[in-house]
Amino acid sequence: MKEAGMDCPGGHGKMVLRRAKKRMTFRGVKIIVPVEQYICAACGVEAGTVNQAARIQKTIADAYRKAVNLLAGEEIIEKRKRLNLKPA
């Protein structure tokens, strides 16, 4: 489904769709989240539709899960190293 587009709340007309990667800290874990938002070329205000906000929430949750799993994996590798075990 195509987004209908948004107008700038500051009255600058149509906003442009922008994809970006945002760094953020979620529950103490640093993650990078790809986001899709509308931005006004005139004043730089950012806005997202409800659909975009929902997608971002899901993306944040996924990125957080991945980051936590990665950390857990690294911990296991470190422990193996310390115990002088070869990776399975």
Ligand SMILES: [Zn+2]
């Ligand atoms: Zn504007």
